[in-house]
Amino acid sequence: MSVGRRWARWLGPPIVLGAVALVLSQLHAGEAAGGRTTPPPVGACAASPLATDAAGKPRRDVGPGSWWTLSDRLDAHGAMAGRRLAVGRGGATTFGLDLTVESAASGPVGGVVVLATDGDQRSEIRLVSVSGACSWRIGSSGDVVRGAILDPLDGSVLAHLVSRATRADLGTWRFGGPGSAAVDAPVLVAPALDEGLLGGPAWVTDLHLDTTARLLAVQSCTDTGCLTRVFDVQAAATAPVLLRGATAAAAQGPMLGFANGKLLTWAACQGYPCAIQAWDLATGASSVVLDRADGAAVTRDGRFLVASTDSRAGRTLRLDLITGRAVLIRGVRAGEQLLASGVAATSGVQLNADEVAIGAPGGAPRSFRPVAAEVIP
Numbered sequence: 001m002s003v004g005r006r007w008a009r010w011l012g013p014p015i016v017l018g019a020v021a022l023v024l025s026q027l028h029a030g031e032a033a034g035g036r037t038t039p040p041p042v043g044a045c046a047a048s049p050l051a052t053d054a055a056g057k058p059r060r061d062v063g064p065g066s067w068w069t070l071s072d073r074l075d076a077h078g079a080m081a082g083r084r085l086a087v088g089r090g091g092a093t094t095f096g097l098d099l100t101v102e103s104a105a106s107g108p109v110g111g112v113v114v115l116a117t118d119g120d121q122r123s124e125i126r127l128v129s130v131s132g133a134c135s136w137r138i139g140s141s142g143d144v145v146r147g148a149i150l151d152p153l154d155g156s157v158l159a160h161l162v163s164r165a166t167r168a169d170l171g172t173w174r175f176g177g178p179g180s181a182a183v184d185a186p187v188l189v190a191p192a193l194d195e196g197l198l199g200g201p202a203w204v205t206d207l208h209l210d211t212t213a214r215l216l217a218v219q220s221c222t223d224t225g226c227l228t229r230v231f232d233v234q235a236a237a238t239a240p241v242l243l244r245g246a247t248a249a250a251a252q253g254p255m256l257g258f259a260n261g262k263l264l265t266w267a268a269c270q271g272y273p274c275a276i277q278a279w280d281l282a283t284g285a286s287s288v289v290l291d292r293a294d295g296a297a298v299t300r301d302g303r304f305l306v307a308s309t310d311s312r313a314g315r316t317l318r319l320d321l322i323t324g325r326a327v328l329i330r331g332v333r334a335g336e337q338l339l340a341s342g343v344a345a346t347s348g349v350q351l352n353a354d355e356v357a358i359g360a361p362g363g364a365p366r367s368f369r370p371v372a373a374e375v376i377p
Contacts, residue, residue, distance in 0.1 A: 045136040049129035063111020065090045066130040067349040104147045108350040116148040139175030147343025153213045206342040210258035225251040225268035243279040259302035295338040297356035304370045329373035
């Protein structure tokens with residue numbers, strides 16, 4: 001597989017260019033941005049579906065087992081006509097939505113999925129409730145929202161935008177933050193990347209928050225590799241940390257997650273299996289933590305890297321990122337895949353901090369707790 005084809009497969013439908021429209025009519029009718037004065041129609045949340053604690057922070061303990069999947073919808077000629085979002089809980093599907101091509105989802109957090117979709121003139125960001133079968137518009141833009149994630153500290157959404165006219169990077173913006181004057185008046189969190197740093201326009205930009213939601217990793221990728229800027233979102237004047245390979249051998253691939261002062265990514269290699277790297281946030285230096293894997297995920301607490309060394313056989317490795325101890329474990333069945341998060345993800349499941357996500361073709365994703373897995377002697 002060529003480098004270009006390998007990256008095209010990873011980037012997936014969210015990078016497809018062209019005008020698209022969201023077919024979400026049951027969630028549109030009568031909805032007002034930021035609030036309502038009349039009863040909502042079926043499918044429109046009366047208020048934000050995020051449950052919050054006394055301090056106003058989203059509750060992660062609501063909606064355990066919630067999941068979503070995105071699949072392609074093909075026309076009679078086999079061409080991509082749109083996407084299909086299915087959401088559910090446990091083994092049951094709650095409902096589904098037909099979307100057009102340029103759409104992306106993330107989460108769930110607290111039983112809520114963040115959905116970003118683009119129409120002919122505007123993009124919309126919605127919070128979709130798995131149990132309530134409804135959505136709430138948290139923001140929109142005349143430019144194109146390419147992906148969005150929830151900030152678990154305040155329930156706002158961080159979204160990456162590109163120009164509708166030129167597809168130029170416009171940076172990452174916060175929608176629906178506390179004290180926002182209007183739902184469609186976002187605040188810039190991370191400025192656009194200088195294309196000179198990347199050597200050309202980015203094909204995709206991915207977003208990850210660390211477990212404290214203070215550090216935001218913004219990764220920009222061409223078809224051959226990536227670089228990542230890490231921003232302290234609570235200290236806007238602080239310059240971001242730039243992570244990039246100094247040589248072709250150290251080139252960076254897609255992100256996996258934060259862990260103990262480091263950012264874990266794939267290497268930029270031609271197909272899988274591939275190496276996994278750790279980038280030190282203090283020095284910018286990279287090191288190889290695993291020579292080869294065909295699937296991997298990191299627990300949100302940064303404790304474990306779980307990697308498939310042979311997913312067809314269900315051969316799975318658990319690496320303790322604090323002690324460096326690696327063991328083979330049971331629990332990931334043959335044919336199952338460890339699921340990555342990010343704007344190019346096609347499925348997600350609500351996780352505790354010590355869990356990773358697992359999926360199988362045609363099935364609902366599930367959570368997996370590596371610390372509790374049986375170790376193979």
